[in-house]
Amino acid sequence: MTDQDNNHSGLTLLVVEDDLALLKALHDILEAEGYQVRTATHGEEALESYREKKPDLILSDISMPVMDGLQLFEAVRRQPGGIAIPFIFLTAHSSGRREDKFHGRSLGADDYITKPISSHELRNVVHARLRRADELMVEQIKIAFKKSLSTFANAIELRDPYTYNHVKRINEYAQAMANELGWDENRREALEFGAILHDIGKLEVFIDILSKKDELTPEEWEVMRRHPEFGAHMIEKIDYLAPVVPMILHHHERWDGSGYPGGLVGEEIPEEARLLAVIDSFDAMTTDRPYRSAMPPEVALEEIKQRAGVQFDPYMVAIFNRIWESGAVPSIIEERKNNRENNIE
Ligand SMILES: [Fe+2]
Known part of the structure; x- marks a missing residue:
């Protein structure tokens, strides 16, 4: 355990116990760990304390006068924000109390410490529960963040009807590629954001350019080519998305250096951007566009292979070919067909 793990200052625990000697012992052990410890001798007093200052974790006895631990647990879960607070029961070690345990468990309490309590177990359980609550919160924030970003990305699709559901498919192809490449979870997650956001800059391109049926004029192309x-x-100020910036900026670079905006050549192009370039083009080829209808996927695959070493990184083309052969690409295409037939798209 690092020093940082032991730094609990700022975290508030609420300890509820009617046995005053035990309450003091619990208080002292936890305070020595660096927590701010508030105490109460029954449920109602605990609720008052809760309303005064919401704790980060509650540790409560079950049998207590005035309001017992189970009633307290139910009351806390009804409080604003109460659903997310880790709640640990202190249970007596006697067969007569077993039903308390089961009742508590069916209510969804997080953990139990059986009396007599060892200070070692107390520290471990409290620490583990707080860490778990932290992890859950980060996970929820990430999910909410991805959902907001997807909604944002869908706004582009609404402006550009020809890329309808493009973002969703690109993400599926990207994850299949990353899987084949053996990329770790962090890298895959960054790639997911790259896939969702790669065309986000199109929000700044006028809608008449995006949906134009005729060929774009050189001036219009100039604007279109600035979308990376x-x-x-748009995202460079968001620290969390820092690894995604190069993917967005370079997804239209070409292996031979004739792409934009940097004219980067070969391995100068970030790997993720080389990956996105392949699947972005494949999806564009296999989707109807204002100026041409969709190519059959087999033809598009041949086209991609032809352009290996010219437009695309040959290694990424080989990986794409592998996910084709494994059946991943055809099944994503098949799913799209089914969705279309069922009007899901
Ligand atoms: Fe693009």
Whole structure:
């Protein structure tokens, strides 16, 4: 355990116990760990304390006068924010109390410490529960963040009807590629954001350019070709998305250096951007566009292979070919067909 793990200052625990000697012992052990410890001798007093200052964790006896631990647990869960607070029961070690345990468990309490309590167990259980609560919160924030970003990305799709559901498919292809490449979870997650956001800069491109049926004029192309820079600029201030900026900025670079905006050549192009370039083009080829109808996937695959070493990184093309052969690409395409037939898209 590092010193940082032991730094609990700022975290408030609420300890509820009617046995005053035990209450003091619990208080002292936890305070020595660096927690701010508030105490109460029954449920009602605990609720008052809760309303005064919401604790980060509650440790409560079950049998107590005025309001017992189970009633307290139910009352806390009804309080604003109460559902997310880790709640640990202190249970007596006697067969007569077994039903308390089961009742508590069916209510969804997080843990139990059986009396007599060892200070070692107390420290471990409290620490583990707080860490778990932290992990859950980070996870929930990430999920909420991805959902907001997807909604944002869908806004582009609404402006550009020809890329309908493009973001969703790109993400599926990207994850299959990352899987084949053996990338770790952090890298896969960053790639997921890259896939969701790669065309986010199109929000700054006028809608008449995005949905134009005729060929774009050179001036219009000039604006269209700036969407990677617009997109990178939009997210560069979000620290969490820092690894995603190069993916957005360089997803239209070409292996031979003739792409944009940097004209980067070969391995100068970030790996994730080389990956996105392959699947972005494949999806564009296999989707109807204003100026042409969709290519059959087999033809598009041949086209991608032809452009290996010219437009695309040959290694990424080989990986794409592997996920094709494993059946991942055809099944994503098949799913799209089914969705379309069922009007899900
Ligand atoms: Fe793009």
